[in-house]
Amino acid sequence: MPLYSAKVMDHFRNPRNVGSIENADGVGEVGNAVCGDIMKIYLKIDNDIITDVKFETFGCGSAIASSSMATEMIKGKPVSEVLQLTNKAVTEALDGLPAHKLHCSVLAEEAIKAAIEDYQSKHK
Numbered sequence: 001m002p003l004y005s006a007k008v009m010d011h012f013r014n015p016r017n018v019g020s021i022e023n024a025d026g027v028g029e030v031g032n033a034v035c036g037d038i039m040k041i042y043l044k045i046d047n048d049i050i051t052d053v054k055f056e057t058f059g060c061g062s063a064i065a066s067s068s069m070a071t072e073m074i075k076g077k078p079v080s081e082v083l084q085l086t087n088k089a090v091t092e093a094l095d096g097l098p099a100h101k102l103h104c105s106v107l108a109e110e111a112i113k114a115a116i117e118d119y120q121s122k123h124k
């Protein structure tokens with residue numbers, strides 16, 4: 001069995017929603033101190049719905065695939081639902097990641113949550 005699923009390879013080779021959003025409503029940046037990879041998520045939020053999302057990931061292929069899949073999973077969803085997104089759900093949507101690459105999907109969950117926290121701190 002190949003190390004990476006076809007879905008991981010697809011999202012790594014053709015990542016969705018790459019880039020940044022000018023005047024984003026929420027921005028979250030997280031990193032992993034061990035591998036040094038960094039992920040940044042930009043959100044556009046209207047009426048508590050994620051209307052647009054982009055990411056910049058300076059990291060490994062699994063981190064890029066996780067960010068790409070996670071952005072697809074949260075677009076059009078309400079903030080309350082997006083806050084429930086787990087790295088496990090992202091990993092499952094990718095048809096799995098090798099055990100030593102699971103931390104890459106954690107970055108996606110954390111970056112999205114950080115971006116929502118940023119949004120909520122500005123809209124109290």
Ligand code: FES
Nearest residue numbers: 035037060063104
């Ligand atoms: Fe660090 Fe993948 S090896 S995020």
